[in-house]
Amino acid sequence: MSNPRLTASHRKPTPTQRAATTVVEVLRTIGRLLRRDLLATFLLAAAIALTITFFSLLGSLSPQAEGQQVSLSNVISLARADRARSAQLLDRDHQVVVTTDTGQRVYADYPSSDTATQDLLLRLHRAGAQVSVDPQSGKPARTIVVQFLLPILLLVTLFAFFTRQTGDGSGGIASFSSFRGRGKKKGKGKAPITFDSVAGAPEALVELREIKDFLDDPSKYLTAGAAAPKGVLLVGPPGTGKTLLARATAGEAEASFFSASGAEFVESLVGVGAARIRDLFAKARKAAPAIIFIDELDAAGRKRGAGVGQGNDEREQTLNQLLVEMDGFGGDAGVVVMGATNRPDILDPALLRPGRFDRQVVVDVPDVHGRLEILSLHARGRAFSPDVDLHEIAKLCPGFSGAELANLVNEAALLTVRDGRGEIDQATLEEAIDRVVAGPAKKHVLSEDERWTIAVHEASHAIVTRATGQTISAQKLSIVARGRQLGTAAHMLTDRDAVMHGRSDLERQLAAIMAGTAGEIIEFGEESTGVSDDLHAATKLARSMVTSFGMSRGLGHVTIGEPGGEVFLGNALQDLGSTGPETLNLIDREVERLVGDAEARATIVLRSNWDHVRETARSLLELETLSGVALDAMLAGVSPMPLDEIALPSRDPDQDPRPSRDQR
Structure with a gap:
């Protein structure tokens, strides 16, 4: 029999008890605020007195006849x-x-x-x-007081009280235009983040150590006649650790760290953004040595005059104030501005000139050695089985950023807990890679015809990749559906660690991408809806070759539009408007030619190695996944066919580039 006292103590609180608890917490919060600010205490007392007076006079205005x-x-x-x-x-x-x-x-x-x-x-x-x-005779005066004077005084007092609490007791009504971002003083808070907490970015650390040395001892720079950089711009894709590097620099130098987002300075009220910029720099100068870090700098530092609407808007006022403030302190002020963005091409040129952001530090995705360092860093404090090879895991995830690698290790830990095990093994880490790239595996059952179609599609990717001699970072084939993908051969299509690619490299990559489509046409006489992602990737790559890399014989060595095909509204409209319709038609024809040639090359390679395609597809049906030594053994007999040795059949430009049924 249960104890009635214990049972009563675990009962849910009644609505009255919850309301009483809420009132007590509110009173405690107000009490803490009042003990910290005498002016707020006076304002609250005045508001209470005005409220009592208001209701007292309001009662005296009503008729009070006796009888x-x-x-x-x-x-x-x-x-x-x-x-x-x-x-x-x-x-x-x-x-x-x-x-x-x-x-x-x-x-x-x-x-x-x-x-x-x-x-x-x-x-x-x-x-x-x-x-x-x-x-x-006394009622008219009381009526004026109750209807006009007391409500105005009460509203002003309450507004001043709540505004003072919002401004943390330091800015009053004007605190709306003050900087309210995150600021941490020296020696306060948790253990500081240092350069030991950063891995996979050795070049960036070398550049940032100078900032740390300058904040530690600026005199040696002044003695040598050297001026330390006023501003450092961290440029790189999302998730590469730009914010972490800024915090590590502040932690190493034991400097005050003021963190803000570029969007915090862009308001609909005119002048608020500029006022916050002024307040931020004023606070940083008082707390020097200090680092001001502005994340997503492109939100406030976008090019002036590039918008479609009016030119002199609040964003430009904020940018103008930022430019003035960065010129307003000398090299000995002990304040360094750090910004982070993944779109440096849209920043205002005045922001990037020497004297403001003097130095640009590129924080790119790590190579295989950097990925190994990051994985080792995130492996600290986690239990791994003896069979785990982090170097092999680093090779299996080319192009991963630091955030994706951290997510990979965390996903592996979650899968380990889900399975009821205490150590993370190699297979779990490989499964976590697939989950990060494409999502969790789908459990729905495919028909045998669908599985055979996917197997032929993925096997065709592998055969063309091996036959054309494309350099790849890792090899893995799978017909397990994940997310929107019905199969996976992405690790075989390109070497994402490579920095530069020649025309032949991109043509081999195009042929490997179009191999799935060509294989389906050879085997079934038609393509399926599963080629959609391949066609999108091939079209995007071919268009970049034509418009960005100058690899088109018809168009020549010119570029059209923004780099990478990204359109910056306002700036790019003029560029696109200056391109004639004939040039745009030529671009479309060149893209179609490149994709068509890639499919034709893939068809020739596959027809020469079709037995290997079927054998690999049958193995995929049986095992569902092929990788490492097993896949190498399966592809060992593939006949090499360099692209320059493949003779493309001549065809009419208006003709369907795909081979006819007789050619298949």
Whole structure:
């Protein structure tokens, strides 16, 4: 039998108890705020006094006649019967108070018109009653106070109180335009992040150590006649650790760290963003040595005059103030501005000139050695089985950023806990890679025809990749559906660790991408909807070759539009408008030619190695995944066919580039 006391202690609180708890917490919070700020205490006390005064005066304005309320006809009847001994008219309340011959007091409301008042006075006078009038002269003044003065004073007092609490007691009403971002003083908070907490970015660390040395001891730079950089711009893709590097620099130098987002300075109210910039730099100068870090700098530092609407908007005012502030302190001020962005191409040129952001530090995705360092860093404090090879894992995830690698290790830890194990093994880490790239595996059952189609598609990717001699970082084939992908051969299509690619490299990559489509056409006589992602990737790569890399024989060594095909509204509209329709048509024809040639090359390679395609596809049907040594053994007999040795069949430009059924 359960203990009734224990059972009662675990009951859910009633609504009354929850309300009482909420009130107590609110009172405690207000008490803490009041103990910290005497002016806030005065404002709150004044608001309470004004509220009490308001309701007191409001009650005095209502009619307060004594006695029993009756109708006006009853009062007239008393006067006709000579029973009214005395009568008093309350002028503002429009009430008449009558004392009868028996001493009873009654009152009634009468109309506010002069005619009705004179008629009532005449009747009472004829009845012999003693009539008096109370003008109630104090009520007009109280009415003005209650209706106008007290509400205004109460609203102003409450607004000042709550604004002061929002501004943390330091800015009053003007705190709306003050900087309210995150600022951490030296020696406060948790253990500081240092350069030991950063891995996979050795070049960036070398550049940032100078900032740390300058904040530690600026005198040695002044002695040598060297001026330390005023600003450092961290440029790189998302998730590469730009914010972490800024915090590590502040931690190494033991400097105050002020962190803000570029969007915090862009407001709809004119002048607020510029005021916050001024306040931020003023606080940083007082806390020097200090680092001001502005994340997503492109939100406030976008090129001026590039918008479609008006040019002189709030964003430009904020940028102008930032430019002035960065020029407003010398090299010995002990303040360094650090910014982070993944779109340096849209920043205003005045922001990037020497004297403002003097140095640009590129924080790119790590190579295989950097990925190994990052994985080793995130492996600290986690239990791994002896068979784990982090170097092999680093080779299996080319192009991963630091954030993706951290997510990889975390996903592996979650899978380990889900399976009820205590150590992370190699297979779990490989499964975590697939989950990060494409999502969790789908459990729905595919038909045998669908599985065979996917197997032929993925095997065709592998055969063309091996036959054309494409350099790849890792090899893995799978027909397990993940996310929107029905199969996976992405690790085989390119070497994402490579920095530069030649025309032949991109043509081999195009052929490998189009191999899935070519394989389906050879085997089934038509393509399926599963080629959609391949066609999108091939079209994007071919268009970049034509418009960005100058690898088109028809267009020549020119570029069209923004780098990478990204359009910056306002700036790029002029560039696109200056491109004639004939050039745009030529671009489309060149993209179609490159994709068509890639499919034709892939078809020739696959027809020469079709036995290996079928054998690899059958193995995929049986095992679902091939990688490492098993995949190398499967592809060992593939005949090498360099692209320059593949003769493309001549065709009419208007003809379908795919081979006919007889050619298949």
